[in-house]
Amino acid sequence: MLKLVFTGVWICAVSLGSVYFSIQHASAPVETDAEAERRALQEYVQGELITVPVITDGAVQGYFLTKLSFTVDKAKAKMLDVPLKESVTNALFDILVGQKLINVADTSNFDLATFKTKVKEGLNKQLRDEVIFDVLIEQLEYLSKADVARIANSANEKQRKPVPIVDKNGETAHDQMPESEKRAAAAGR
Numbered sequence: 001m002l003k004l005v006f007t008g009v010w011i012c013a014v015s016l017g018s019v020y021f022s023i024q025h026a027s028a029p030v031e032t033d034a035e036a037e038r039r040a041l042q043e044y045v046q047g048e049l050i051t052v053p054v055i056t057d058g059a060v061q062g063y064f065l066t067k068l069s070f071t072v073d074k075a076k077a078k079m080l081d082v083p084l085k086e087s088v089t090n091a092l093f094d095i096l097v098g099q100k101l102i103n104v105a106d107t108s109n110f111d112l113a114t115f116k117t118k119v120k121e122g123l124n125k126q127l128r129d130e131v132i133f134d135v136l137i138e139q140l141e142y143l144s145k146a147d148v149a150r151i152a153n154s155a156n157e158k159q160r161k162p163v164p165i166v167d168k169n170g171e172t173a174h175d176q177m178p179e180s181e182k183r184a185a186a187a188g189r
Helices: 004-025 033-041 074-078 084-098 114-126 145-153 178-186
Strands: 042-045 049-056 059-073 134-145
Touching: 033 042, 042 074, 042 084, 049 084, 049 178, 059 074, 059 084, 059 145, 074 178, 134 145
Parallel strands: none
Antiparallel strands: 042 059, 049 059, 059 134
16 A cells, blocks of 8 residues: 555656756747847737628528738738728728639639638738738638528527538648737727
């Protein structure tokens, strides 16, 4: 019995010691001057949840629910005549409704990376400058017209969640803003 207790104490001591020494010797990643300069120029802008109608044959077939956030050039974003969030929302409607970037009937050709690139290029074209550095897709889902009608007409029925859009590689949108930026946005910087 005493041997079992000593074995337990030995295992705990070794585990605690290894955790202590690994934390003591862990170092923060080294940031180069170029990375620090680039980071100083950019700012994270949290996007709003927008609903984009899917129109086929002159009728609404469903809705995309999307929440996109962006890494932007601080100086260029401040130089815009219209606030950035409003400009981006307007441009997103033009891009997502005007160009059929997602075919709901056949998502096997959908590529998330290409989608991000096209949105970034389209936004920069609409803003007439290289304002957007990166697009972060926090949410990209689809609700059919039947789902919307069912939800609207049934107050007591359990609501189903929207269907996440899966690209040809089996990936779904799940980008997230860095924690420091979330805290700064919540503080109302």
